[in-house]
Each structure stands twice: as C-alpha cells, then as structure tokens.
Amino acid sequence: MRRMYINGSTTGYRRTYCRHTRTPTNSISRTFSEVIYSRGHRYRQPNSEPGTSITSHGRRPLVPPTVQQPPVNQDLQVEDIDFNVFNNSKNHVTDEYHISETARDLVVRRGQTFDITIAFNKKYDPKKDDLQLVFLAGDDPSPQRYSSYTHPVRQRRGKNGGMDNATRTRTYIRINTPLLFEENILDCAMCLLDRNKLAWTVRGDPVKVARKLSAITNSQDDKGVLVGNWSGSYHGGKSPLDWVGSVAILNEYFKTKQPVRFGQCWVFSGVLTTLCRALGIPARSVTNFASAHDCDGSISIDSFWSESGEPIEELNSDSVWNFHVWNDVWMARPDLPSGYGGWQAIDATPQEASDGVYCCGPASLEAIRRGEVNMPYDTPFIFAEVNADRVNWELNEVDETHNVGVERRSVGMRISTKLPKGRSGCIEHFCYDIQREDVTQMYKYEEGSNEERAAVLQANQNSSKKGLYDEGKISDVEFELVDKDTVPFGNDFEILLKIKNTSKEERTVSGCISTSSMHYTGVPANKIKNVELNAKKVKAKSEKVISMKVTFNEYLPQLVEQCHMKMSCMCRVLETKHTYVHQDTFRLLKPDILIKAPATGKIGQLIKANVSFTNPLPCTLTHCTLTVEGPGLQEPSVLKQSIVESKQTFMTTIEFLPRKVGVKELVVAFNSRELAMVEGSCEITVSA
Helix, strand or coil: EEEEEEEEECCCCCCCCCCCCCCCCCCCCCCCCHHHHHHHHHCCCCCCCCCCCEEECCEECCCCCCCCCCCCCCCCEEEECCHHHHHHHHHHCCCHHHHHHHCCCCCCCCCCCEEEEEECCCCCCCCCCCEEEEEEECCCHHHHHHEEEEECCCCCCCEEEEEECCCEEEEEEECCCCCCCHHHHHHHHHHHHHHHCCCHHCCCCHHHHHEEEEEEEHHCCCCCCCECCCCCCCCCCCCCHHHHHHHHHHHHHHHCCCCCECCHHHHHHHHHHHHHHHHCCCCCEEEEEEEECCCCCCCEEEEEEEEECCEEEHHHHCCCEEEEEEEEECCCCCCCCCCCEEEEEEEECCCCCEEECCCCCEEHHHHHHCCCCCCCCCCHHHHHHHHEEEEECCCCCCCCCHHHHEEEECCCEEEECCCCCCCCCCCCCCCCCCEEECCCCCCCCCCHHHHHHHHHHHHCCCCCCCCCCCCCCCCCCCEEECCCCCEEECCCCEEEEEEEEECCCEEEEEEEEEEEEEEECCEEEEEEEEEEEEEEECCCCEEEEEEEEEEEHHHHHCCHHHHHHEEEEEEEEECCCEEEEHHHHHHHHEECCCEEEECCCCCCCEEECCCEEECCCCCCCEEEEEEEECCCCEEEEEEEEEEEECEEEEEEEEEEECCEEEEEEEEEEEECCCCEEEEEEEEEEECC
C-alpha cells in the first residue's frame, strides 16, 4: 500500500521550535486511507478543544493553563483535503476500478498528473509557511529502500508538484507521482508481491515485476494464485472449463490467501493479464495453435516410432499442444541491445522450471523471431513453442535410433490475440471470431522463407542435438495423410491416407494408421482405433486410398476434455526403404451458444438475455450448468439446468442489472457430463 502525508508548518520552525515557547511546531499528517474512510473522498479535521493540539500522538495540552505565555501566531494546519476522485479517475482512466467508482480511494497512473485541493486553518503564505508531501510504500518505509520520499511543495509549478492560489486558505496542488493501489484486484496484486518478498527497490522495473508475476500466478512453488490440473479430475475445486473470467479467481485468492483450484493455460493467462494491467504493465493474452513443448532443450520435438509403425508413447516426452495460451507484455529492455524492447512473452503456466522456479520470460519477440535464443529470459523454450521442427526417430530391436524425417511446418500456427477496441476484423475460413488479430509475423518469419530457416538453424546451434536436417533422398512414392480441421461432434468421420506411386515399377507399402484421443497439451489419452497395412501393392504410375472409419460410439467413451483427437501414420516402402511419418491433430466441433440480448441498456435497469443451443449428440446431456459472467453487468454465477435430450434445443433466460457505463461483454458457458465448454458472448452498451 502506498500512502501520502501532507505536512504543514511555519517556515523557519520546521523541525525546530517556536520563538517564544521552545515547544515543537504543530503539524498535521493524514494518510489517503484515513481521508477516504473518514468522509468518502474528503477529510475534515474535527474541531480542536481549547488549549489542545491534534498530533499523531492524540490530544494533549500545548502549555499548562496556569503558565502565562506570550501570544504567538497560529501555526498552519490542514483542515480539509479534496482528492477530486471523480475528475482524477476520469483523467487517469481508472474510474472503472471499484474503489474509484465508489470514491473510496484515488487510483492514479504513473507519469500523469493529478490534482488535490487543501484547505488550511489560515491564509497560506508561501514565504513563511512550509508545505511538504510525504510518500510512503510498504510496511516499513525508509529512504534507504526507496520506499519513502519527501517533496516540498513550491508556488512555482515544478516536475513533481506545484500550486496556485497560494495566498488563499484553499490551495490547489498538481502532483505527478507513482501509482497508488488499494482494495480488491489492486490489493490482491500488491499482496502477491508483498507475500513473495519482491523488494520495493525493483518494483519500478517491469522486467523483474513481470517475471515475478509469471511465477506467482501459479502455485507450483510459491503458493501463488492458481493450482494447475490436467488430470481431468477436479474434486475439491472447479474445472478450468467453468471459469469465464479472472475476477472471481482473484477475489477468492485475496479472501482466503490460499491457491484457487483449478486452472489450465488459458486461465493462467487471463489472471496474469489482469494482474499486469492492474500494476500498469500493458498486457494481452496470446494463443499459439500447434504449440510445441520441448522438455530437453533440444529446440526440436522428437517422436519415436517402432519398426511396425506405431508411436512409442512412453519415449515421447516432447509434445505439441493443440493450442497454448500465454501473455505478451510491453516494456523497454535496457538489459538487451537496442531494438529488442516492445512486446515480450511471459507465461504463467507451470511447464518447465526456469532457474529453479516455475516461471517463464520475459523474452523479446524480436529475439524469438530471429532465433537469438541466447538472450534472456527463456527464449529457447518459447522459440521452440512457435518454430521448432518435428523430428521422427525409428527405434529398432537393438534400441538404435535413426532419423526418418523432419516436419518443418507443423508448429506455431495462427498465433492470435484479441483486436484492440475500435479496430474491426473479418471472418476467416478457419475462424469465425472477427475480434481475432494474427500476430504470427511478430514471432516468426514467413514459414519456409530463407529468413525463417536461418532463424531455425541459428537456434539449432544452441541445441543439444545436431545434424537434424539430413533427410535422405526423395522417394518415388508420395504419401498424404489428409488433414482435418474440425469434425462436428456427434458425427462419424473417416481418416484417409493417399498413396501415389510415381515410379515405373510396382511398390509394396507396409505400416499403420491409428487415431486416439488426446489432451490439449498434446499428451495422448486413449487409443480409439488402428488399421495395419500389410504389404499393400501399389501399381506403377497409380494411386491408392486407404480409409479408416471411426464411429461416434467408438470415440465417445475414449474422449477427454475439449474433444481433441490425434491421427498418426507411419509407412515404409519395402523396395526403397523410404519411410513416411506424419501426425496431425483436429478437434470435434461443438455448437455455439446463441445469445439474444438488447444492444443497449441503462444502469440499474433490468436486462433480459435469451440463451439457446441445440444438442448435437445422439444422447442426453446430464449434470448441466450455465456459468454467467460480465464485468459491469453481472457478478460471476453458476446456474443449474435440467437435462437436454438428444437433438433438443436448450433455452433459458438470464436477468441482470448493469452497474457500469460503457461497452460491456456478457459471457455464457454451458457444461455437462457429456458435452462441456459450449460458449457464447455478446456486447451491450450501457449508458447512465
């Protein structure tokens, strides 16, 4: 917590004595908290009893009543302070913080001025009276720790403060000062820094603050905000799919001071975005599709296969997540060469330890893009997430491995963030969210370009594995495992392998096609089906298609959260010994929730929103809930719902009273035992 004191006294007697009595000069000090909690956004000094003075020690006689003293001039005292919360909050764009909205405290931004008005008990004379502002931070502030700062207020306007109307009893002061934090989200952010003993001397360094926040957002080794859980069992907590915002999480943590259960990557990122922004660090969530997780520092994703063509999952510690969400934060990087400031990647999801702590970043996006993985912090790991090559190794019966192929364009796709307000996007064939902004080019050069390959090769120089790019001669048999983007959840689907023999001779192909469910982290879950290719003949200059059909009843019992699937194929041409290896992931597409709500509303006036979707499954949905959240519209709530029969349309109505002015987003999520994370959102413009 930061505090500000205002000290007033007569010039010449500050920290000295009155000319006649030799008693300490009278002064008044009040904190922001005392002012706010005494009378809203104003403070008025209570009337003093005759012969007494209000000091930090309470009321006490100035002089014994029996002693005659020469008359002295009345000392300058502060009687009233107006922090102008409404106007200052508007100017600093902090008026939507709850504590500002209720005028309980003043929240201002670093490097921007704010105004206060002080009323004294007598006319203020800058030639005779001395006025000081004292800023304190932390529980034990001191100048040596840079947590205590005293600044004299002068009539001439200066860099950190100034005044006008200097000869009146009411004085206007303009101050330029660091951020002041109080209550709820702000208090939670400061509490986290305090509990983890981040020194006040480094809290002005966004590099150190961001790195610390990436550590304390997870609870892996410091009792931070969130417990990570990817097991699929969430007894004793809440499924990560049920959270629709970070406010409920931070409020629970601040109330209990215990880690909240449970989160996964998108939840960690949402909480970290809120904490960074609350502390004045510009931040955004970033989603990377086909995100690599390199466990051994090889800056490659290594997959091991048996000679029969099946993946050896117990050796495959590296993985490619279907998607992963982290954060970008904007800051200068004086610790790096010129040109490496701006957006930096940080990640609060506890994946790999960094310097013994589960934190990640900040890593310069420019360094990642260029493959300069020697720059701090955790640049090799993040480079692998967006631009690693997948390397396939075949393990023979005597445990020897050899490289059977490198896949260059399978990691780091469609890296996305949300468009800033005021900018419009467009619907794309793979994404119907018009608020998506593609930032792939900030993380990597165009896939397959000379610059991109040079960055990969430069990063490989710091790898633990060399010689990954000797892929052998081109084969005269071409393979294609037909990619799938999505499959409607509830439908059957087919996996197709196309084989084309371009030679003038017949070729013989053996191998295996398989499919399995997987966690979104790329970790295999359950096998669903596989088809073996036993010496399939492909005639010269001809093509063959191998098909594997998977039914709803085959895959439903094997699914895990979010319905991610993986298909794998390994084939060998017996005549040429050429090996083809490929893996691809896809997702079963869920229906969208349709929300019908008014486009506009007013504070305090009831709004009704109709919510609906159609159950696409050939089975009944049970244990149904609806999670609703909308900052400024609706407090987070979970509503129990009845069962939804197969092909039936689910419909319900939610009601809420808007509390804040502006464009607000209502978020709704439906969850059941059979179908989870069916989501929808809409915007409502609220006026006073």
